Amino acid sequence: MTRTLTVARVVWLDVIRRKDFYVLLILMALLLVALVSMNLFGLGGVTAYVADIGLMMSWVFTWILAISIGSRLLPQEESRGTIFSLLAKPVTRLELILGKWLGAWSIVSVATVLFYGLVFAVTALHGGRFPGWIVLQAIVLHAMVVAIVCAAALMFSTRLNSDAAATLTGALTATSFLLVPRIPEFVAQAGGLRGGLLLFLYNLLPHFEIFDLRMRVLHDYGAVSAATFMMVIGYGLLVTIGFLGLGWIGYRGKQFTRGSLSGY
Amino acid sequence: MFTGMGAAIEMRGVTVRFPSRGGEVTALDGLDLTVEPGQVFGFLGPNGAGKTTAMHVLLGFTEATAGTARLFGRDVRESIARQRIGYLPEHPDTYRFLTGHELLDTTARLFKLDGRTRRMRIEGSLEAVGIGDAAARRVATYSRGMMQRICLAQALINDPDLVILDEPTGGLDPIGRMDIRRIIGELRDRGKTVFFSSHELSEVELVCDTLAILCRGRIVAEGPADTLVAPGERLEKVFMKVIADAEASS
Numbered sequence: 338m339t340r341t342l343t344v345a346r347v348v349w350l351d352v353i354r355r356k357d358f359y360v361l362l363i364l365m366a367l368l369l370v371a372l373v374s375m376n377l378f379g380l381g382g383v384t385a386y387v388a389d390i391g392l393m394m395s396w397v398f399t400w401i402l403a404i405s406i407g408s409r410l411l412p413q414e415e416s417r418g419t420i421f422s423l424l425a426k427p428v429t430r431l432e433l434i435l436g437k438w439l440g441a442w443s444i445v446s447v448a449t450v451l452f453y454g455l456v457f458a459v460t461a462l463h464g465g466r467f468p469g470w471i472v473l474q475a476i477v478l479h480a481m482v483v484a485i486v487c488a489a490a491l492m493f494s495t496r497l498n499s500d501a502a503a504t505l506t507g508a509l510t511a512t513s514f515l516l517v518p519r520i521p522e523f524v525a526q527a528g529g530l531r532g533g534l535l536l537f538l539y540n541l542l543p544h545f546e547i548f549d550l551r552m553r554v555l556h557d558y559g560a561v562s563a564a565t566f567m568m569v570i571g572y573g574l575l576v577t578i579g580f581l582g583l584g585w586i587g588y589r590g591k592q593f594t595r596g597s598l599s600g601y
Numbered sequence: 602m603f604t605g606m607g608a609a610i611e612m613r614g615v616t617v618r619f620p621s622r623g624g625e626v627t628a629l630d631g632l633d634l635t636v637e638p639g640q641v642f643g644f645l646g647p648n649g650a651g652k653t654t655a656m657h658v659l660l661g662f663t664e665a666t667a668g669t670a671r672l673f674g675r676d677v678r679e680s681i682a683r684q685r686i687g688y689l690p691e692h693p694d695t696y697r698f699l700t701g702h703e704l705l706d707t708t709a710r711l712f713k714l715d716g717r718t719r720r721m722r723i724e725g726s727l728e729a730v731g732i733g734d735a736a737a738r739r740v741a742t743y744s745r746g747m748m749q750r751i752c753l754a755q756a757l758i759n760d761p762d763l764v765i766l767d768e769p770t771g772g773l774d775p776i777g778r779m780d781i782r783r784i785i786g787e788l789r790d791r792g793k794t795v796f797f798s799s800h801e802l803s804e805v806e807l808v809c810d811t812l813a814i815l816c817r818g819r820i821v822a823e824g825p826a827d828t829l830v831a832p833g834e835r836l837e838k839v840f841m842k843v844i845a846d847a848e849a850s851s
Contacts, residue, residue, distance in 0.1 A: 339710060339713050340710070340711055343707055343710040343711055346707070347696060347699075347707055350696075350698060350699060350703070351696070351698055354698045417694055418692055419694055419695055419696060420662075421660075421662060421688075421690040422688070422690060422693070422752065422755060423711075424660065424661065424662060425660045425683060425688035425690075426683060426708065426711040426712065427680045427681055427682075427683045427684045427711070427712065428680065428711055429680045590664070592662070592663050592664060593657070593662040593663065594619065594654070594657060594662070594663055
């Protein structure tokens with residue numbers, strides 16, 4: 338555990354000392370505040386509209402952060418050549434992957450809380466209020482999605498360069514969020530082999546829609562029952578562990594030679 | 602000293618083949634090597650002989666296609682085998698966003714050293730490599746020589762029983778080279794094992810008690826330095842002759 342936490346601490350120091358991270362974070366925060374403050378279609382005064390667009394942008398921005406951070410952590414160890422010094426220590430490759438994931442997930446989760454804070458602050462200026470428990474549940478489930486996205490980005494980056502890993506994770510995230518919930522409709526229309534294939538994809542891909550409590554927050558439908566909440570958390574943990582496990586399988590036998598590293 | 606059994610380094614029939622466009626490249630060809638505890642072992646060979654590959658096998662970066670490799674009796678594939686090892690890569694680089702002190706602290710944590718030992722070792726390592734004054738600065742501001750020194754301090758932080766140095770004097774000025782020689786001498790005096798590769802044969806002559814010369818992935822000469830190099834002879838001449846003979850017979 339000490340080694341995993343040490344690797345995670347290095348991820349934190351790396352990210353918070355990078356100017357590009359601050360620039361991205363500030364730009365996102367400004368964009369978020371601007372979007373929720375604009376009076377588009379004369380709806381600027383409608384609290385639900387302000388919160389809706391703000392929460393949607395929070396999801397998108399945290400995906401961008403999770404993908405950009407998660408997909409570059411392992412490849413940059415190789416491109417910098419620091420992987421040699423790191424693996425010469427008694428660090429297992431599993432500890433390395435877990436440490437990287439923990440670092441990326443915790444950073445993006447903090448950013449998630451920050452984005453929610455901004456949305457609620459601007460919404461409050463419009464006279465909106467949010468019930469506490471459902472907001473807390475929404476943030477926790479959002480952080481769970483961040484955990485899955487970070488794990489997927491790390492998994493892809495064990496065998497691909499950071500650009501390819503980011504692209505694939507982006508495609509997986511968008512598909513899981515936008516297309517997967519609609520697959521049952523397509524299955525009904527397709528039928529046969531195509532329908533079977535779609536059903537297979539439906540069961541294979543992560544279901545981000547079950548983590549999305551935006552509508553409950555906006556319309557004050559009340560908190561999700563504890564049992565359901567825990568089941569969703571359990572599902573999220575399983576998917577995260579699944580991606581990290583696949584990442585470990587891809588990374589544990591990876592050979593590091595001078596020729597395989599860029600910069601040599 | 603390390604409590605594990607056996608030689609500091611033991612490689613038996615280690616073969617490493619890499620796939621390449623024209624088929625396979627054999628980097629190591631049935632390498633047999635034993636380094637006993639307390640030796641300062643010079644690992645020599647022309648470019649492409651397989652020195653770095655052998656070191657990478659020992660550190661678990663590259664898996665041998667065939668054969669076994671052990672460090673103090675432990676299979677190199679076990680992470681615990683690296684607990685008492687220090688390593689300086691050929692092109693040392695590290696986390697440039699950390700300060701020198703933070704870097705050593707992070708390294709010490711990876712070895713699970715407690716707070717008191719960590720502080721002591723950081724002080725000791727910084728002093729040994731002579732960059733204590735720059736410890737509070739980010740590594741990004743270091744010169745190449747300082748980078749080499751902080752990476753060496755990293756390799757010494759766990760008070761290793763075996764130090765593996767891949768071209769440790771590359772890119773260093775004469776003072777830096779002298780410092781490396783001094784550090785190797787201190788390690789030898791403390792009964793540590795040093796295994797290093799270098800193209801600087803004059804450096805090797807000065808510090809090594811045992812030598813092995815590698816050519817095309819095989820050991821072509823090995824033995825105590827004073828036996829391999831007769832009195833009055835130069836290592837450079839011996840090296841050239843051994844390599845020429847090996848090339849001619851292959």
